[in-house]
Amino acid sequence: MSGPGPSSVHVVGGGLAGTECAWQLARRGVPVVLHEMRPERSTPAHQTGDLAELVCSNSLRSDDPDHPAGLLKREMERFGSLVVGAARAAAVPAGGALAVDREAFARGVTTALAAAPGIEIVRAEVTALPAGEVVIATGPLTSPAMSALLQELLGGEWLYFYDAIAPIVEGETLDRTRLFRASRYGKGSGEDYLNSPLDREGYRAFREALLAAEVVPLRDFEQALFFEGCLPIEELARRGEETLRFGPLKPVGLRAPDGSRPWAVAQLRREDLAESQYNLVGFQSRLKWPDQQRVLRLLPGLERAEFVRLGQIHRNTFVNSPRHLDPFYRLRVAPRVRLAGQLTGVEGYLESAATGLAAALYLALERRGVPVTPLPASTALGSLARHLTASDPAHFQPANVNYGLFPPLGTRLPRRERRAAFAARAHADLAAWIAAHPGVAA
Ligand SMILES: Cc1cc2nc3c(=O)[nH]c(=O)nc-3n(C[C@H](O)[C@H](O)[C@H](O)COP(=O)(O)OP(=O)(O)OC[C@H]3O[C@@H](n4cnc5c(N)ncnc54)[C@H](O)[C@@H]3O)c2cc1C
Incomplete structure (x- = not known):
């Protein structure tokens, strides 16, 4: 392997994506200069100078091999992922999730990269x-x-500056006998939304639960966003008894099937054509996740809801990738430049690292002169790129890995079997892709 020099790839940002990318390139003999501005210059959320610092929770989500996040980990491990390896080495007990001691994790990544041949780490802002x-x-x-x-x-x-994330619910965990279909004032098809109606007492109880729930404290830089008009539901609840009824729980223009007018209504908008996921409209929140789940399950029809994503508010800079990226993470206007990580519009630690890994595989293969095809969309790795490049640019939103991003299976199966089928297909298709790209799994 040659050391850093004119042929080096410059990886800018030593977070989850940049560290994985640098590692994967160096493992494949591509020299790297990794640029990280911390500790010289920090961000509003990072606290240390460590590479791959986890800025908030310590969880890399489910480790169940049939869960999309568990599948993504296993796919990354096939390529010797630094992030997943360091996470396993720093794991703390967390049920079915892979959670880590954050300091040990970041230290593990930082130490591995410092010792890796072919990587020069430059601590300066680019x-x-x-x-x-x-x-x-x-x-x-x-x-x-x-x-x-x-x-x-x-x-x-x-x-985009995306600062509000509403929760997303798994469609099949909704109790549809308690919900009704309708659009406000009959717009669109007249029944584009699922509606969760609350009577006066249910509304009062829901508001009180919101007021009593625990909130993640705001950091200084988030105050500004907070007051710029993107208000979390708990803040609306705090502003007055009726405020929610004039906001995300407004009942106007909606009637229940029996013709009655509900006191308040929460609306669920479908996320995908298959109606496998629903967005709880306007329910961005800063409630801590256990409290958030508990309170949202007070809504009629959501008693047993499982959440694909919970509400959040934070600054998020990302590119409109369907407009700007090709399937190999190259910028269409400047193919020598690739993007990776949350900047591309994936969401989460693991997904960010995964895009860094994929970008490195493509780059290393290109350098070897190997004809490259994109990772299959039926794999967790490929499903992320599919989301980034095949989504409608007019409505592009960040996403965690989830089976809604994969091509459908074509058969209806119960939930558990369906997940297993998605995972089995992904493993088979990834094995075929690896076989078609000699040396890629190095
Ligand atoms: C407040 C907040 C809370 C979050 N909570 C969670 C959570 O709980 N779970 C989760 O999965 N995700 C969370 N995220 C998203 C999280 O940031 C990403 O999942 C992940 O860190 C993104 O990885 P990345 O490599 O794209 O970016 P980062 O990990 O942020 O890495 C980017 C790196 O680039 C460096 N940098 C920036 N500009 C320059 C420059 N010009 N020159 C050199 N270096 C530069 C930064 O210092 C940073 O180290 C949160 C994000 C924010 C902002």
Whole structure:
């Protein structure tokens, strides 16, 4: 392996995506310069100078092999993932999830990269595009200088500032006997939404539960966003008895099937055509996750709801990838530049690392002159790129890995069997892809 030099790939950002990307490149003999601005310059959320610092929770989600997050881990492990390996080494007991001691995890990644041959780590903010091949993985809190640089590169409508995330519910865990279909004022098909009606007493109890629930404290930089108009439901509840009824629980324009007018209504909008997931409209929240689940399950029809994602509010810088990225994570306007991590519009630690891994595989294969095809969309790794490149650019939103991103199976199966079938198909298709790309699983 040659050391860093003119042929080095510049990986910008030593977070979850950048560290995985640098590791994967170096393992395949591609020299890397990894640029990380911390500790010289920090972000509003990071606290240390460690590479791959986890800024919030310590969970890398489910480790169940049939769960999409568990499947993604296993696929990454086939390529010797640094992030998943360091997470396993720093794991703490967490039921079916892979949760870590955050300090031990970041230390593990930092130490491994410092010792890896072929990687030079430069601790400075990148403010101009390096020469040669570049992977930008500067994350949801990309520094202002890099944001400006991307804007210059991509032009007008390139970035979103996404600061509110509403919860997403698994469709089949809803009790539809307690919900009714309707659109406000009969718009659209007239029944585009599932509606959860509350009577006066149910509304009062729901509001009180919101007021009593525990909230994640705001950091300074989030105060500004908070007051810019994206209000969490618990804050609306706090503002007055009726405020929610004029916000996300407003009943106007909706009638129950018996013709009655509910006192308040929560609306669920489908996330995918298969109606496997629903978005709880306007329910962005800063409630701690156990409290959030408990309170949301007070809504009629959601008593046994399972959440694909819970409500959050934070700054998130990401590119409109369906417009700007090709399936190999290259910028269409400048193919020598790749993006990876949350900047591409994936959501979460694991998913960010996964895109760094995939970008590195493609880059290393290209350097060897191997003809490359994209990872199959039926794999967890490939499903992320499919989301990033095949979604409608007009409605592009970040996503965690989930089976709604995979091509359908074509058969109806009970939930547990369906997950197993998705996982089995992914393993088979990944094995075929590896076989078609000699040396890639190095
Ligand atoms: C407040 C907050 C809470 C979050 N909570 C969770 C959570 O609980 N669970 C979860 O899965 N995800 C969470 N996320 C999302 C999380 O940030 C991502 O999942 C993950 O860290 C993204 O990985 P990344 O590599 O894209 O970015 P990061 O891990 O943020 O890494 C980007 C790196 O780039 C560096 N950098 C930025 N600009 C430059 C520059 N110009 N030059 C050099 N270096 C630069 C940064 O210092 C940083 O180290 C949260 C995000 C925020 C903002």
